[in-house]
């Protein structure tokens with residue numbers, strides 16, 4: 001099976017939907033942020049604070065190379081900026097999880113653990129800047145995507161089932 005690469009804005013549900021899809025398929029799942037945290041033995045927030053964004057993007061590059069050469073049959077959830085990696089197409093089928101900015105933020109704020117969810121994402125600290133980032137990135141996400149799933153007002157389970165169906169059809 002070809003890998004599936006989930007892309008999309010911070011908090012749109014990449015990790016949650018990948019974990020859900022695992023229940024209905026034989027894919028394995030991994031998350032690029034989790035790999036980076038494990039490589040560095042510290043949280044993403046700490047990496048940004050201590051070494052800056054550029055350093056973080058270099059770690060993403062290293063992960064992207066490894067995914068291309070060594071990972072198969074896997075549903076890969078990525079960080080919101082991972083789409084910048086130039087070998088994405090070589091890693092697998094690219095699936096965009098799409099939703100309007102306000103809907104993503106609303107859901108993050110409604111979560112019982114909202115403060116922690118927002119805090120762990122350094123690029124969401126300033127919502128004005130985050131909206132600008134969203135507007136810059138969305139056209140690029142759309143351009144890259146082989147498959148698009150609108151996740152607005154759908155449960156993670158619904159999104160996961162739609163994802164697997166569309167991937168099967170896409171081949």
Ligand SMILES: Nc1ncnc2c1ncn2[C@@H]1O[C@H](COP(=O)(O)OP(=O)(O)O)[C@@H](O)[C@H]1O
Nearest residue numbers: 009010011012013014015016017111154155156
């Ligand atoms: N379809 C969904 N329905 C309800 N809550 C969701 C859904 N997708 C994500 N969430 C919630 O939104 C938050 C961010 O999701 P997450 O999977 O961590 O996003 P990402 O990996 O894209 O940053 C989590 O608290 C998660 O529980």
Ligand SMILES: O=C(O)C1=C[C@@H](OP(=O)(O)O)[C@@H](O)[C@H](O)C1
Nearest residue numbers: 009010011033079080081121122
């Ligand atoms: O959009 C981005 O540039 C980032 C998104 C984050 O991942 P999530 O999309 O899982 O929040 C994480 O990789 C880092 O904070 C940078």
